[in-house]
Amino acid sequence: MDIKVLGPGCKKCEQTAKIVQETLSEAGVDAKVEKITDLMQIAGYGVMSTPSVVVDGKVTVVGKVPSKKDVLSWVKK
Amino acid sequence: MEPINEKKSCCGSDQDGLSLSKTASEGQKPLALYLAGSSILLVAWWFLYTNLLPMAEFITEVFARIAGFALQGHLGRAISFFIYETPKVLMLLTLVVFGVGIVRSFFTPERTRAILAGKRESVGNVLAALLGTVTPFCSCSAVPLFLGFVTTGVPLGVTFSFLIAAPMVNEIAVVLLYGLFGWKVAAIYTGTGLAIAMIAGWTIGRLKMEKYLEDWVFQIQAGSLGSEEEPLKWVDRIRQGGEAVRDIVGKVWPYVMLGIAVGAGIHGYVPEGFMASFMGKSAWWSVPLSVLIGIPMYSNAAGIIPIVQALLGKGAALGTVLAFMMSVIALSLPEMIILRKVLKPQLIAVFIGVVGTGILLVGYIFNFLF
Numbered sequence: 001m002d003i004k005v006l007g008p009g010c011k012k013c014e015q016t017a018k019i020v021q022e023t024l025s026e027a028g029v030d031a032k033v034e035k036i037t038d039l040m041q042i043a044g045y046g047v048m049s050t051p052s053v054v055v056d057g058k059v060t061v062v063g064k065v066p067s068k069k070d071v072l073s074w075v076k077k
Numbered sequence: 078m079e080p081i082n083e084k085k086s087c088c089g090s091d092q093d094g095l096s097l098s099k100t101a102s103e104g105q106k107p108l109a110l111y112l113a114g115s116s117i118l119l120v121a122w123w124f125l126y127t128n129l130l131p132m133a134e135f136i137t138e139v140f141a142r143i144a145g146f147a148l149q150g151h152l153g154r155a156i157s158f159f160i161y162e163t164p165k166v167l168m169l170l171t172l173v174v175f176g177v178g179i180v181r182s183f184f185t186p187e188r189t190r191a192i193l194a195g196k197r198e199s200v201g202n203v204l205a206a207l208l209g210t211v212t213p214f215c216s217c218s219a220v221p222l223f224l225g226f227v228t229t230g231v232p233l234g235v236t237f238s239f240l241i242a243a244p245m246v247n248e249i250a251v252v253l254l255y256g257l258f259g260w261k262v263a264a265i266y267t268g269t270g271l272a273i274a275m276i277a278g279w280t281i282g283r284l285k286m287e288k289y290l291e292d293w294v295f296q297i298q299a300g301s302l303g304s305e306e307e308p309l310k311w312v313d314r315i316r317q318g319g320e321a322v323r324d325i326v327g328k329v330w331p332y333v334m335l336g337i338a339v340g341a342g343i344h345g346y347v348p349e350g351f352m353a354s355f356m357g358k359s360a361w362w363s364v365p366l367s368v369l370i371g372i373p374m375y376s377n378a379a380g381i382i383p384i385v386q387a388l389l390g391k392g393a394a395l396g397t398v399l400a401f402m403m404s405v406i407a408l409s410l411p412e413m414i415i416l417r418k419v420l421k422p423q424l425i426a427v428f429i430g431v432v433g434t435g436i437l438l439v440g441y442i443f444n445f446l447f
Contacts, residue, residue: 008220039220039418043297048186048225049218063186063218 001031001075006042007051016051016065023071111315126168133161155345162337166256170249170333171326177211177248178321182314184212186222193239194230198282201235206274209242219415227290228297234282241432242274245407249329250378257340257386265443266399273403273435280431289424332379339383343390356393363397364440368433371404375412381405395447400440408432 003020007013017035024031036042045054049063055074137157138148146152189212193205214222219240226236246267255263309317356363381402388398413425420428 039224040293040297042221043224043228046225048190048222049213050221063213 001029002056003031003033003074004036004054005033005051006036006045006047006054008039008042009037010050012065013051016053016061019066019068020053020071023068024075027072027075029075108310108312111312115315122168122172126165129165129168130161133157133164136160151345153345155341158344159337159341162256162340163334166253166333166337167326167330169256170252170329171322173248173252174325175318175322178318179314180211181213181321182309182317184208186212186214186218186225189239190226190229190231193226193235196231196235198232198234199279201232202238202275202279202282205231205235205238205278206242206246206271209239209274210246210271212239212243214243219412220418223416223419224294224297227294232282233287233290234278234280236278237281237428238274238278241277241407242271244377244412245274245403246270247378249325250382250406253333253336253378253382257336257382258389262395262399265395266402269399269439269443270403270407273407273432273439277431277435281427284427286424286427289421289427291419291421294419329377329379332383336379336383336386340386340390343387347391356388356397358394358396358444363394364400364437364444367397367401367440368404368436371401372408372429372433373410374405375409376405378406394444396440396443396445399443400436403436403439404433407436 001024003024005013005017005020007016013035017033021033024033042050042052045052045059047059047062051061051065052059052063053061053066060074061070134157137153137160140156140160141148141153146156148154148157189208192208193201196204223236223240226239227233251263251267254266356367385398385402388401389395408429413429416425416428
């Protein structure tokens with residue numbers, strides 16, 4: 001799995017990256033989690049509020065911190 | 078006057094997000110339960126609110142007897158003000174934030190953009206300012222939002238109308254002004270704030286400033302979201318209202334209490350007209366000075382209200398104080414630094430100039446009228 005956390009580096013964005021990383025390592029999923037802080041790239045995904053999460057190239061969360069349950073649901077797919 | 082950096086450090090708070098995956102609605106209680114729960118809370122709210130004055134008076138009297146101070150003395154008046162105003166303003170804030178939380182669930186930034194794209198300029202400016210007040214927004218999302226708007230056909234001036242209105246006219250400012258200074262001040266603030274957003278945005282649009290956007294803005298191929306937005310269920314909307322209360326009221330209550338405590342102190346101790354000589358109507362230079370001091374300062378509505386209350390209470394003129402409050406909330410140094418990534422310095426200067434002039438006019442008009 002390839003996960004990108006979009007956010008210019010505010011508190012909620014850090015939180016999002018942490019939750020995603022924690023949940024995935026707890027579930028033992030092999031995934032690449034990348035933080036994207038470059039505004040140009042963020043805009044390229046078409047999101048207008050951060051933090052946002054892109055899972056395997058698809059924008060999955062916009063403008064909120066996902067819960068662990070949300071993160072696990074991406075794994076099942 | 079230490080600028081307070083609090084709400085603006087947020088980024089996409091819990092209540093204003095949308096989840097594109099389905100998990101959010103799993104294992105939910107039925108809507109009827111939510112409706113019943115909300116109705117019971119509303120009735121309880123109404124009962125408490127309508128009986129607040131006698132209850133506060135009773136508590137103050139008991140308190141005065143135990144602590145041994147005179148109700149009509151300085152301390153007595155300050156304490157009775159505090160005991161009545163604190164629950165009143167917090168209750169109002171809770172109700173309005175709950176309502177606005179539900180309203181906001183209808184206006185995501187994506188939907189607002191869809192409404193604004195392709196609108197004619199004048200109509201667009203009016204709509205953008207109005208939508209700015211109800212669309213969830215925080216300043217660290219300002220750049221992605223700005224790019225999202227401009228690159229998909231929302232005119233530059235219309236985008237600015239939105240960016241000006243969003244932080245300036247919001248439910249916290251309106252409720253606090255209503256609770257502490259009455260509905261007239263709240264209405265004046267809302268009306269003039271919207272007018273500034275509309276007119277300043279329109280002016281920036283007229284000035285044809287597009288060439289002062291950073292060049293890379295035009296190279297962006299803004300993607301659009303791959304999946305369709307799922308319509309929210311009412312259960313989710315009510316829940317978002319509740320989350321908004323937890324998030325916003327949970328964050329601003331210390332400022333509210335501080336504001337009321339300052340107000341209580343003024344109510345009990347400070348002689349009338351103390352500030353009149355510096356910030357009164359007769360001092361014409363006080364309006365531009367207030368705006369100049371306010372521009373680099375950085376605070377949200379909840380943080381600035383204690384200062385506003387102190388100034389008004391000591392005899393400063395309404396227009397001067399409103400101008401100060403607006404320039405603190407609408408224009409700030411950190412916001413300019415963020416926007417510098419997409420705007421060239423000339424456009425930032427025009428933005429500050431146009432909005433600052435609007436605020437200045439509002440200050441003078443209200444000093445003249447009241």
